Amino acid sequence: MAFDAEIRAALIEQVRRFVTEKCIPIEAEVGDNDAVPQSIVDEMKNLGLFGIAVPEEYGGLALDMETECLVAFELGHTSPAFRSVAGTNIGIGSQALVLFGTDAQKSKWLxxxxxGDLIASFALTEPEAGSDAGSLTTKAIRDGDHYVLNGTKRYITNANKxxxxxVMARTDPSTPGAKGVSAFIVERNTPGVSVGQPEKKMGQQGAHICDVIFEDARVPVENRLAGEGEGFKVAMSVLDKGRLHISAVATGVSERLIKEMVNYSLERKQFGKPIMEHQMIQAMIADSQAETYAARCMxxxxxxxxxxGEDVxxxxxxxxxxxxxxxxRVADRAVQVFGGAGYVTDYGIERFYRDVRIFRLYEGxxxxxxxxxxxxxxxxxxxGKL
Structure with a gap:
C-alpha cells in the first residue's frame, strides 16, 4: 500500500525512536554476546517490522518500496545485526511466497x-554456487506427490532460527544452468533437514549464518513455488527487491557514521583546535556526505x-x-577520522568497519x-531503447 505522508512520518518516527532508545545503547552488548536479546526481538514484532513487506490480508503492513527503504534507512542507524533479525522475513525469506505463492501457500505461512512467529530464510548459496546460481547441485527429484531433496546450502542467514x-534446487539434472532449477518452501521440521553450527564471522555478531543440509528430505509437491524449472525467475525477482533494501540499510549506516565523525571531530583537539577545523578532516567528512546523499537519492x-511498476x-x-x-569508503574514513580511537573497540567504529564489509558481498x-x-x-x- 502507498502510505500517506502523515502515516509514513509516524511510522518512521516510531522506528527512529526504537533504534535510538533501544538498539544503539546495547550495540556493544550484542557484539560481545553474539546475540540480540529476546526483548528487542519482541519489540520488533510489536512494531510490525517482521511483516513490513507482507500484504495486509496476511497480517503485514504491506509497505510500498519507497516506505520500506525509508524504514531501512532508520534501521541502518544502528548495528546491522538488529535489522538482520527480521531481515529475511522482510526480504528474501518471504518475498518468493508473496510474489509467487498460491493462495493456500500464502494463507498457511505468511x-x-x-x-515474526515464523522465521523464513532463503537457501540459494552452496559450497560451489553463489553468484552463479545456475550451477546449483542440490537436487529435488520428483517421487510421486513429493520431491526428494539432497544437497547442502551454505552461509544461510538466520538458518539456526x-x-x-x-530452497532453490535442481529438478531436472539433465538440464544445465538456470533452466533446471525450481523453488520450494521447506519446513525446518521436515525429516532429513538439518542445520549446522553458526559460522564465526568477521562482523555482524548477533546475526547468524549456517549450513543447511538436505538428506533425502521429502517435500510435498504443493510446496513448490511457481512452475517446475522457474526457480531462477523466483530467485531473481526476490533479489531485485532485496538489493534496494540492502542499499538503504548500507546508506543508513553511512549516515550514522557521518554523525559519529562530525561529533567526534568537533570535540577532539589537535594542534590547539578541534580537528573539524582541519581541511583534511573536512574533506573526508564532506566526501562521505556527498556520496551518502547520492546513494539516498538513487x-x-x-x-x-x-x-x-517499472522494471528496475x-x-x-x-x-x-x-x-x-x-x-x-565511509566506514574506512570514519576509522581514519577517529584515528587510534577508531581502531579501539570501546568507540564502536571498528565494529561498524567490520560489519559493513558484507554489504558488498551478499545479495550479489x-x-x-x-x-x-x-x-x-x-x-x-x-x-533500440538506450
Whole structure:
C-alpha cells in the first residue's frame, strides 16, 4: 500500500525512536554476546517490522518500496545485526511466497512470517554456487506427490532460527544452468533437514549464518513455488527487491557514521583546535556526505520507479553497487577520522568497519552488479531503447 505522508512520518518516527532508545545503547552488548536479546526481538514484532513487506490480508503492513527503504534507512542507524533479525522475513525469506505463492501457500505461512512467529530464510548459496546460481547441485527429484531433496546450502542467514526455507534446487539434472532449477518452501521440521553450527564471522555478531543440509528430505509437491524449472525467475525477482533494501540499510549506516565523525571531530583537539577545523578532516567528512546523499537519492528514485511498476533490475544493481561501496569508503574514513580511537573497540567504529564489509558481498557481489548493469545496457541498446 502507498502510505500517506502523515502515516509514513509516524511510522518512521516510531522506528527512529526504537533504534535510538533501544538498539544503539546495547550495540556493544550484542557484539560481545553474539546475540540480540529476546526483548528487542519482541519489540520488533510489536512494531510490525517482521511483516513490513507482507500484504495486509496476511497480517503485514504491506509497505510500498519507497516506505520500506525509508524504514531501512532508520534501521541502518544502528548495528546491522538488529535489522538482520527480521531481515529475511522482510526480504528474501518471504518475498518468493508473496510474489509467487498460491493462495493456500500464502494463507498457511505468511501470517506467521508477518507476526515474526515464523522465521523464513532463503537457501540459494552452496559450497560451489553463489553468484552463479545456475550451477546449483542440490537436487529435488520428483517421487510421486513429493520431491526428494539432497544437497547442502551454505552461509544461510538466520538458518539456526528459521522455521521455513525458500530452497532453490535442481529438478531436472539433465538440464544445465538456470533452466533446471525450481523453488520450494521447506519446513525446518521436515525429516532429513538439518542445520549446522553458526559460522564465526568477521562482523555482524548477533546475526547468524549456517549450513543447511538436505538428506533425502521429502517435500510435498504443493510446496513448490511457481512452475517446475522457474526457480531462477523466483530467485531473481526476490533479489531485485532485496538489493534496494540492502542499499538503504548500507546508506543508513553511512549516515550514522557521518554523525559519529562530525561529533567526534568537533570535540577532539589537535594542534590547539578541534580537528573539524582541519581541511583534511573536512574533506573526508564532506566526501562521505556527498556520496551518502547520492546513494539516498538513487535508492529513493529506484524505489519510486518500482512502485510505479517499472522494471528496475538495472537500477537495483546500480544502487546496490554504489551504496554498498560508498558505505565501505565511509566506514574506512570514519576509522581514519577517529584515528587510534577508531581502531579501539570501546568507540564502536571498528565494529561498524567490520560489519559493513558484507554489504558488498551478499545479495550479489559488486562484480555481479557490474555484470548485470552492463548486460541490461546491452539489451537496451539492442532493443533500440538506450
Amino acid at each position: 501470517p506467521g512470517i508477518a507476526s 528459521a522455521d521455513l526455507f525458500t 535508492i529513493l528514485d529506484a524505489a519510486r520507479r518500482r512502485d510505479a 533490475t538495472m537500477l537495483a544493481s546500480c544502487t546496490k553497487l554504489f551504496a554498498t561501496e560508498a558505505c565501505g 557481489t559488486t562484480q555481479i552488479q557490474q555484470i548485470i548493469i552492463a548486460r541490461e545496457l546491452a539489451r537496451a541498446a539492442k532493443a
